[in-house]
Each structure stands twice: as structure tokens, then as C-alpha cells.
Amino acid sequence: MAKNHKAPVVVAELGRPETPAETATRKARDSRLYRERKTVNNLVFSLLVSLGLVLVIFLMVPRGTGGFADHEVNVTTLAAEASPSAGRDLVAPEVPQEWKAKQAELRGGDKVTSWQINYTTVDPATGHEAYAAVTQAFTSDGEPVEDLWIAQQLEQQAPTGNEKLGGMEWITYDHTDRSSDNSNVLFALQSTWGDDTILVYGTDSPATLRLLATDVAKSLATSKGTE
Structure with a gap:
């Protein structure tokens, strides 16, 4: 019995059956579009997975109820620990209980080493x-600290006077007309x-x-055993 051949399907936009070449072209186009859609879908899926991982990591990181506002260091302890490296006694002034020492560290440089204490008063x-x-x-x-380095710490401000505090002579820099929003x-x-x-x-x-400054002078005098 002879095998019936299926009649070619008429393509609506052509108004006739496709030629073999047109069929091959259509299949190649459909395959390309499928691969492109799959690639886009994979990218979207990968992005969602990445965002999900970031969220998981964020949620896993421990966070206290405080933060910088509650952060405080013990200046006296840190000064004692850093003094051997500095080769000298480091200042640790007594300050009001309400103050918080946010940082106390020994900073090394090419020419100058400094012991830096920062407070929130x-x-x-x-x-x-x-x-x-x-x-x-x-x-x-043992050479004097250069004026340029000092000027950089004091934001290039000019001295305005002199006075004596805690038995030490001080150069003053009074620039209270500046804004605390733009200056330290x-x-x-x-x-x-x-x-x-x-x-x-x-x-x-x-x-x-x-x-x-008076408390600093007292701390220095005590460290030298002169008080």
C-alpha cells in the first residue's frame, strides 16, 4: 500500500508552502531566538540568585544595637601598650567622664611619628x-617636628597668641569664627x-x-615624675 505524503502546509504570511530553503532559514531563526531568550532568562536568574546571596550575607552579619556613638577606647591602657614602641611615655590625660575617647593610636610616618587621641566631648x-x-x-x-607637618595638622591656621597652661608655654590658634561643619x-x-x-x-x-591642655600638661609631668 502506497504511503500517503502529507501536503505541504501553507504559510499564512507567504500564502503558499515554504520552500526547503525557507524552512531551513525559519528553523535557524527560531533556534537563534530560543537561545537568546534562554540566555536572557539565565542572566535574570543569576542576578536574582546573586541578590539573594547578598541579602543572606547581610542578614548573617552580626550588628549590635550601638555603633560609633557607643564606641570607646581606653586611652591609658593603649598609651601604656604603645609606649615601648614609641620609646617614650605617651600622654593619657584625664578627661570628663562624659567624654568618649574614640581613637588612641600610634601613627608612623616617613619623618614624624605621632600619638593621636580623638575625643567626642x-x-x-x-x-x-x-x-x-x-x-x-x-x-x-630627636630633631624638632617640622612646621609644615604641624601646619597640616592644624589645617594651615595661623597662630594668634601665646599663653601658659599647666606650667607649659602654649602657642594659641583662635579661629572660632570658622564653621565646625567645615573644620576640625x-x-x-x-x-x-x-x-x-x-x-x-x-x-x-x-x-x-x-x-x-592643662590635663595634658599634668599627664606629661606625671609621666616624667616631676609632679
Whole structure:
């Protein structure tokens, strides 16, 4: 019995059956479009998987209820630990209990090494917070710290006077007309202790920073056994 051959299908847009060449072209096009759609789908799926992994990692990272506002370091302990590396006693002033020492570290440089303490200060009457810092800088060969380095720490501000606090002579930098939004140095004091340069500065009031400088002087005097 003869096998019946299926009549060619008429393609609507052609109005006639496809030629073998047209059929091959159509199949090749359909295959290409399928692969392209599959690639896009895979990309979307990969992106969703990546986002899901990021979310999982984010949720797995432990986070306390505090943060920088609650962060505080023990200046006295850190100063004692860093002093052998510095080759000298490092200043650790006593400050009001309301203050928080955010950082106390020994910083090395090409020519100057510095002991840097950063505080968040608090006015107990108003609760207003500000910034205060203490820097004890020195060189490995005992040469004076260069004026350029000091100027960089004090944001290139010019000295405005001199005064004596805690038995030490200080150069003052009174620039309280500046905005604390754009500067960390509204008022500063500079002195020397042996071969070391001592800086006290910040955005708190001159009166508060003078008290800090006095506490710094007491700490230095105690470390030398002269108090």
C-alpha cells in the first residue's frame, strides 16, 4: 500500500508552502531566538540568585544595637601598650567622664611619628557634642617636628597668641569664627615637651580645650615624675 505524503502546509504570511530553503532559514531563526531568550532568562536568574546571596550575607552579619556613638577606647591602657614602641611615655590625660575617647593610636610616618587621641566631648549642661584631639609628635632622630607637618595638622591656621597652661608655654590658634561643619580646628594650642611637639585642638569651646591642655600638661609631668 502506497504511503500517503502529507501536503505541504501553507504559510499564512507567504500564502503558499515554504520552500526547503525557507524552512531551513525559519528553523535557524527560531533556534537563534530560543537561545537568546534562554540566555536572557539565565542572566535574570543569576542576578536574582546573586541578590539573594547578598541579602543572606547581610542578614548573617552580626550588628549590635550601638555603633560609633557607643564606641570607646581606653586611652591609658593603649598609651601604656604603645609606649615601648614609641620609646617614650605617651600622654593619657584625664578627661570628663562624659567624654568618649574614640581613637588612641600610634601613627608612623616617613619623618614624624605621632600619638593621636580623638575625643567626642559632651557639655553636661546642654548635652552638646563636639570634637577634641591631642597629638604628641616626635622624630626618630630627636630633631624638632617640622612646621609644615604641624601646619597640616592644624589645617594651615595661623597662630594668634601665646599663653601658659599647666606650667607649659602654649602657642594659641583662635579661629572660632570658622564653621565646625567645615573644620576640625576652631581652636588649638601648641607646645613642646622635651623633643616632642604637643597639639591640643578641636571644635569645642576655647575654655574646654584649655582645660584639656592643662590635663595634658599634668599627664606629661606625671609621666616624667616631676609632679
